[in-house]
Amino acid sequence: MIPVDLLLKNGAAYRKTEPGEIIFNEGGVATYYYQLVEGRIRWCNLMDDGREVLHKIVEPGDIFGELPFFDDGVYAASAISDIACTLLRLRVDTFKQLLEEHPAIHFDFTRSMASDLRFKFMLTDIVSRNCPEDIITSLIQYLNQEKKLICQDCNRLMLTRQQLANMTGLRVETIIRAIKNMERNERVSIVRGKVFIPADGIGGIS
Template sequence: MIPASLLIQQGATYRKLAAGEVVFNEGSPAAYYHQLITGRVRWCNITEDGKEILHRIVEAGESFGEFPLFDGAPYAASAIADTPCTILKLCVPSFHELLRRNPDIHLAFTSSLVQHLRFKFFLTDLLAQNNPETVISKLISYFNQQGKFICQDCHRLLLTRQQLANMTGLRVETVIRVIKHMEKQARVNILKGKVFIPAEEITAAVNQVG
């Protein structure tokens, strides 16, 4: 998102994390801008009974935990390494200075935040329909259209059924049942427990975006 060289020039440092390691906790103060270089990070809330409410899975090249950088409030959710990952972190004053000096980056950064908000509106509206099959099928279709969480080579869905459940608030058993029904409709393929999107679905999504 922001060139790594520019972040380093501004004083950013690398941080490596193992899978499951916490980047920051909900409620803690925000001291850094975080940008993912390699791996994946889950941005989520953890309920008192240990259930995970998944807001977003961050991919390489994306930033996360940005809102506190502008309002000074603590983090509203936790960030946890989903896989081994490398992060660039830049202290907040230096990040603000970088944005002031680079209005084009500031504009791109704002655009990225708007995209994340649009996804939250999309998901909220989707969940209000209270139909599990509609929720899962439209969510997968959305990711397909955006080219996210779908392997570009093998067309495998890069989200687990548990992650889909955590993202939608559905029971994982419900997600499994919905995906099996989608397989019967030839809307997905399941091979050795992995979910694949048929090539015709990929093409339709690309044409719809175009």
């Protein structure tokens, strides 16, 4: 989102995290702006029974945890390293000053948050469907359109069955059955447990 050179010039520092490491907790006070350089981060709510409600998979170049900067609230969700990560962090007061000095970057943030909000509306709409295959199809179609979480070289879906369940609210067993049904109908392929979509896109909703 923000050029790395500009972040470093304003005092940002690199930080490395291990798989499963919590970067910040839901309800915590925001003190840093975060931008992912390498790795993957789960942005989620942790339930008392151990379940996760997955809101977003953060990929390199993405920002996360920015909402408190604009409403002075606390973190609405937790950020957890999915794999080993390298990220940049910048103190909030410096970040806000940077936005004031670079209106174009401020506009990019507004557009990014609007995109995330649009995704949540889309997700709310598709999870109201009764057919798990339709839910998964709509989600994959959206990700493919946005070029997110689908490998642009091999068309592999870069979400696990558990992450699909956490994102849609379906049981993981339901996700597994639905994907197997989709494979039988030649809407996806499964190779060594990995899900691949056709080069020309996944088939439409039945």
